Amino acid sequence: MASLVIWAVRPVWAVPPAERLFPETTRGFLAVRDVAELREHFEKTQIGQLVKDPALKPFVEDLRLQIRDRLAGSQEELGISLDDVAGLATGEVAVGLVFAEDADRPSLAAIISIKGKEEQAQQLVDRIAQEVTKQKGTVTKSAINGKEVWVLKLPRNPESDRDREFFYYQDNDVLLASSNQATLVFMLEQLQDPTKTCLADLPAYRESLKRCLEDAGENKPHIQWFIEPFGYGAAIRATIPPEQRRRQRQLAESLKKAGFSVLQGVGGTLSFASEGYELVHRTFVYAPGPFEKSARILSFPNHTEFEPPAFIPRDLATMSIGYCNILQGFDSIGPLFDQTVGEGEEGVWDDVLASLKEDPNGPQIDLRNEFFAHFGEKVNVVSAYQLPITTTSERMLIAIEVKDEKAAAQGLDKMFQYEERFQKREYKGRTIWEGMPEEKPKIPQIELGGVPGVGRSETAEEEKSEPLFPNASLTVDRGYLLIASHYEYLTQILDLEDERESIQRNPAFLEVMEAIEKAGGKTACWRFFSMTDEEYRATYELIRQGKMPESETMLARALNAILAPPEKGTVRKQRIDGSKLPDYEIVRRHLGPAGFFAVSEDKGWFLKGFTLPKK
Numbered sequence: 001m002a003s004l005v006i007w008a009v010r011p012v013w014a015v016p017p018a019e020r021l022f023p024e025t026t027r028g029f030l031a032v033r034d035v036a037e038l039r040e041h042f043e044k045t046q047i048g049q050l051v052k053d054p055a056l057k058p059f060v061e062d063l064r065l066q067i068r069d070r071l072a073g074s075q076e077e078l079g080i081s082l083d084d085v086a087g088l089a090t091g092e093v094a095v096g097l098v099f100a101e102d103a104d105r106p107s108l109a110a111i112i113s114i115k116g117k118e119e120q121a122q123q124l125v126d127r128i129a130q131e132v133t134k135q136k137g138t139v140t141k142s143a144i145n146g147k148e149v150w151v152l153k154l155p156r157n158p159e160s161d162r163d164r165e166f167f168y169y170q171d172n173d174v175l176l177a178s179s180n181q182a183t184l185v186f187m188l189e190q191l192q193d194p195t196k197t198c199l200a201d202l203p204a205y206r207e208s209l210k211r212c213l214e215d216a217g218e219n220k221p222h223i224q225w226f227i228e229p230f231g232y233g234a235a236i237r238a239t240i241p242p243e244q245r246r247r248q249r250q251l252a253e254s255l256k257k258a259g260f261s262v263l264q265g266v267g268g269t270l271s272f273a274s275e276g277y278e279l280v281h282r283t284f285v286y287a288p289g290p291f292e293k294s295a296r297i298l299s300f301p302n303h304t305e306f307e308p309p310a311f312i313p314r315d316l317a318t319m320s321i322g323y324c325n326i327l328q329g330f331d332s333i334g335p336l337f338d339q340t341v342g343e344g345e346e347g348v349w350d351d352v353l354a355s356l357k358e359d360p361n362g363p364q365i366d367l368r369n370e371f372f373a374h375f376g377e378k379v380n381v382v383s384a385y386q387l388p389i390t391t392t393s394e395r396m397l398i399a400i401e402v403k404d405e406k407a408a409a410q411g412l413d414k415m416f417q418y419e420e421r422f423q424k425r426e427y428k429g430r431t432i433w434e435g436m437p438e439e440k441p442k443i444p445q446i447e448l449g450g451v452p453g454v455g456r457s458e459t460a461e462e463e464k465s466e467p468l469f470p471n472a473s474l475t476v477d478r479g480y481l482l483i484a485s486h487y488e489y490l491t492q493i494l495d496l497e498d499e500r501e502s503i504q505r506n507p508a509f510l511e512v513m514e515a516i517e518k519a520g521g522k523t524a525c526w527r528f529f530s531m532t533d534e535e536y537r538a539t540y541e542l543i544r545q546g547k548m549p550e551s552e553t554m555l556a557r558a559l560n561a562i563l564a565p566p567e568k569g570t571v572r573k574q575r576i577d578g579s580k581l582p583d584y585e586i587v588r589r590h591l592g593p594a595g596f597f598a599v600s601e602d603k604g605w606f607l608k609g610f611t612l613p614k615k
Contacts, residue, residue, distance in 0.1 A: 015173050016194040018094035018111050019205070019224075021187045026199040027106070027231040031094035031224045035086065038222040044273035046614055050590040055582040062576055077108040078177045079128050079152065079166040088124060088175070090116050096199070098183050099235035105162075106235035107180030109187065114175050121175050125150060125168050132166070144169075144181070145188040204228060204265025204286045211606055212269045212282035215520070221269035221282075228265050230256065254339035259293030268607075277610040278592055287604040294336035299325035300525035300600050301377060306513065307504070308380060309399060311478060311496050314506040316384040317534040322526035322598075326375040326400070330368060363418050371411035375481070376401030384489075385534065389541040391550045396469065396485040397493060402476060409476040416474070427475075427491055434487045435472040506531075511612065512595035519608055521597030528596045532611065533588035540587060543578035590614060 018031045032038055042048045051060050067082075085093055091113030099106035114121045129139045129152055137154040144167070152166040167184055169176040174191075178184040190196060199205055205226050213221075233252050237245045255261075268283035291298060301323045308321055334349040342348030357366050365371065378401035385393045402408040409431065416422045416433045425432045473487040477494060484490035496502065503509050512529045521527065542548045596609025 015111075015113070016190060017200070018092055019200040019209075020194040020198050021111055021176075021190045022094070022096040022109060022199040023098060023183060023186045024197050024199060024202055025098050025100045025231075026096040026109075026226075027099050027228045027235045028097040029094065029199060029205075029224075029226040030096075031092065032089075033220060033222055033224070034091055035089040035093055036091075038272070041222060041272040041274065045278045046590040046592065047278070048272070050587065053582075053586070055586060058580045059576070059578065066576055077179045078110055079168075080110070080112075080124070080177055084124055085110075085112060088112060088114055088117055088120055090114055097232065097235055098178075098180060099231060099238065101234075103180075103238070105238050107178060107183055109178040109180070109183045110176070111187070112175045112177075113173065114170070115173050118170070118172055121170050124175075125170065128152065128166065128168075145185055147188055149184075199226075202228075202265070203288075205267060207288075207603055208265055208267030208284040208286045209269070211284040211601075211603075212267065215282055215606070215608065216269060216271075219271065219275055221271045222274075223270040224267070225270075226265060226267035229263050230261065251340070254336075254344070257293075257344070258336040258339045259291065259295035260336075262287045262289060262291055262295045262298075264288070275610075278613055279594075279611040281596075281609050283607040285605045285607075288602075294332050294334070296332035297329040297336070299328050300598070300605070301325060302523050302525050302600050303377075304523050306524075306527050308502075309478065309480060310499060310502050310504070311493050312380065312382060312397075312399075312503040313384070313493070313496055314501055314503050314509075315534075316382050316503065316531065317537075318381075318383045318528070318530045319503060319509070320381045320526060320528040322379050323377045324379055325377060326379075327368075327372055330372040361418075363414050363416075365411065365414045367415070371408065371415060374402050374404045374408040374411065376403050380480075383535070385538045386489075389538050389545075391542065391547050393538055394485070395489040397489065398483040399480040400483075402479060402481055405476055405479060408481060412474060412476055412481070425487075427494065430475050430477055430494060432473050432475045432487065432490060435470065437470045508593040512593050515610065515612060516595055516597045519597070519610065521599070521608065523599065524597040525600045525605070526598040528609070530594040532594050533591040533614075536591060537584060537588070540578075540581070540584050543576060544581045544584075546578060548576075548578075 019029070022029060043052070050056065089112050093110070093112050095108065095110040097106050098109055112121075129150065132139055132152045132154055135154055137152060140151045140153075142149045142151050147169060150166075150168050152168075154164040154166075156163050165179075167178060167181065169184070169188065176184065176187055176191075178187060186196070186198075190198060205228075208226060209224060230252060233248070237248050237252075240248075263285065265286040266283065267286070268281060270279070270281045271277075272279055274280055287298070303323050306321050308319065312319060337349040337352070338344065338346050353367055356362055357364060380397075380399040382397040382399075384395045386395055387393070412433065413424075413431065416424075419433075422433045422435050425434050469483070469485045471486050473484050473490045475482050475490065475494070482490060482493065484493065499505065508531055509529050513527070516522075516524075516527055539548070592612045592614035594609065594611040596607055598605050598607045
């Protein structure tokens, strides 16, 4: 893909906000309001102090190098590295992923405030030009929109089979970089007269950032970001080989046809050491409706009652409490099922339901009326880690409210009596359906596609993922359907009767719930609580042991998808050396509790979260 970098020296105009310099075809956007201020505030946080601890220096440096390597794709597109930006920026920095519907590939564009560092900016351009010349490329000056431009062209890359060009533009205030000439022309025109329709004018961008900034009030966020989901996905697909695009394109089209194009944009803000928090973030999911077909699954009623069930233990890593219209979700799943599993054929979901109800060799269950109709709206999700930390330490529990415990239990029995992978067990008068693991379980692959600068998974289309909980165990008890990741964890939950051992006696939980209400989350559809010192423990210890790639935690599965080697069935090699990491007790004293809440609103969902200082 072509890369353009532009350079000239002539102060003429005041610089408009970065959001007005990017075209309306910008699919992803990230802006740092002031790099120096961001760095200063981050260093005030307990995490900022932690990364400066000499005991962590080798690890932090190794991690920095790994991040730099993972972002190498961005440098290839713009010719500028993350280190270059950090050393040059004196104010705002913004980068956008631009992709027009008729384009072959997406392009990157960036603006860097350089006031006071004009000479260093010119030296950077000169250095890049020299490197291009060494690689037998060409360096020329050209006039674009009446401005003097440096055009740096590299020879065709044999691996990607495409030309690469860099264009840089500089005045006394900004350095512009773009990998597409049309984008560059737009940015130059907006610098002089910012009146064209641009990113800032898109309803999804405007509404999402407006909602977040309204909540922030006089507090100016350090970072703003925005993603247009389906456009961003299309841009990412355009960066991967054609033979790998079909499946991902089919999934995106299936989601649109099922009604999910209602999700028009997601934007937010982030600040460090601000408003009394270590970190505070705000997000708005812009979905103005109408919600049709399977998009009606996205029904999350607001409530004020968020007391957790008494059986939730106090010793956990994370817990969330929320409300979901489960029966409406069940009634709306048909179009999504037909488009994905049924490959676009209508009525496949109805056929499945009919088979479950009428097949004499099946459970003969009316799945809606004998099972899902008995669910309430309240849902609880818990994660914890069994000590000592191993690759299989993660434990999870999903608790779904039921309105009729006896009827729900009968429906559960009827549904699982013909499931060969589940065995029926009795435990203290309760019936538990325990999932038996496969003989050779595999860690499921999560395909994230070709994010620029991020490794790609090449999972074959026919490869099947394992269940979310291969060892799941289920029962109905105390007004909830309980789904646990492991049988022994479910029995621990069932045995918890002393209220002193419940989450309601956890001081950090009470502190976060109080902070959520003060932050505006008294009425919400979802609340989340994290003991970050417990949530991060497993990841830290597995990195120390060099076993993170073998882990079966949710985070490890995601990392394996991003960093997986191309050879199927091969366990990736851990890229970060954790052997010199200090004892976790040194780290955990810097990790305070965290939480967030979500509110259903007329145009979408507003989320606000924070991390509190460690006491």
